[in-house]
Structure formats: C-alpha cells, structure tokens
Amino acid sequence: MKKLLIPIAILAVVGIFIYTKAVGTYNMFVQKEEVINGQWAEVQTQYQRRADLIPNLVNTVKGYAEFEQETLTGVVEARAKATSIQIDPTNLTPEKLAEFQQAQDQLSGALSRLLVTVEKYPDLKANQNFLELQAQLEGTENRISVARRNFNESVQDFNSNLRTFPNNIFAGWYGFETKGYFEAAAGAENAPTVQF
Numbered sequence: 001m002k003k004l005l006i007p008i009a010i011l012a013v014v015g016i017f018i019y020t021k022a023v024g025t026y027n028m029f030v031q032k033e034e035v036i037n038g039q040w041a042e043v044q045t046q047y048q049r050r051a052d053l054i055p056n057l058v059n060t061v062k063g064y065a066e067f068e069q070e071t072l073t074g075v076v077e078a079r080a081k082a083t084s085i086q087i088d089p090t091n092l093t094p095e096k097l098a099e100f101q102q103a104q105d106q107l108s109g110a111l112s113r114l115l116v117t118v119e120k121y122p123d124l125k126a127n128q129n130f131l132e133l134q135a136q137l138e139g140t141e142n143r144i145s146v147a148r149r150n151f152n153e154s155v156q157d158f159n160s161n162l163r164t165f166p167n168n169i170f171a172g173w174y175g176f177e178t179k180g181y182f183e184a185a186a187g188a189e190n191a192p193t194v195q196f
Contacts, residue, residue, distance in 0.1 A: 035157075037090075043182075058114075061117075061130070078106045
C-alpha cells in the first residue's frame, strides 16, 4: 500500500505544479493583453485628437489659401480614409497594423504638403489661430510617437513572454498569438534632402 501512495503523491504534486503553472501563465497573458489593449486605446486616442484638429486647421487655411483647393481636398480625403480604418484590439495582426499605419502615413503626408503650402502665405503664418493649431498638431504628433513607442514596448513584452519556454506551450493551448508592431514608414531610413 505504501508503494502505491508514493507514485500517487508524486503524480499529485506534478499535477498541481502543471495546473498552477498553466493557470498562472494564462492569467499573465490576459494581463499583458489588457496592457496592450490599453496602449492601443491610447494610440487611437492620439490619432483621433489629430483627426479632430484637422478640420479646424483646414478651415483656417481655407480662408487664406483659396488657390490651394487640391491640397485641402487631399487632407480632407486622407483624414476620412484614416478615420475609417478601425482595428479591434483583439486582432492586432501585423497586416491590420500595416493597413492602419499606411492610412495614417497618407494623412501625415497630406498634412506635410499642407504645411509646406502655408509657407506661401505670410499672413496665414502670422495668424494666431493657425499658430495655435500648428502647435497643437506638433504636440499631437509627439504624443502619437510616444503612444506608438509605449504600444510597441507592450507588444514586445507580450511577444517575448509568449515565445519563451514553457510559456509557448501554454500559450498554444490557450490560443494566444503574437501581436504586430508599429513599424517605420517606408523610406524612413533615408535622410530627407534639404535644399536652400
């Protein structure tokens, strides 16, 4: 009878250990996913802040730059496209993030063209409303950068834990998958050309 109790006790201890590790790993991944979801919400909040500033910026410029209708239309269309792409935080795949990022990059490009156009209008550059909107837009771009960096750090932490042993075994059981990162825009590795 004693010989039978020892293997049963060993199996019970091993079973409790595996159960505890499995539950702990599951809970860890849930918590890390919630951090990613929170960081993603912050990214979306900052992009929404930028999208909310754009109509005011466009209207301010419109009053001064009647001849730049094509540039203004490009900004409005890029904003509409960027705000139409929504990503569910539970589906943060690299493909979805690339699609979202591409739309945001198009909006950034349109805004850059708008701000270059403004250089032609000295009265607009001196307008207090424009200067305030431009400062808010610059601050928002900085906030977007910080939010994206924080999001990528959360994703890195999640993916690192997901891929390490034995977490990868338990993650597979529970269906956890790696998350996608924000990546640099195409051509970002090339320094811009400055001409005077």
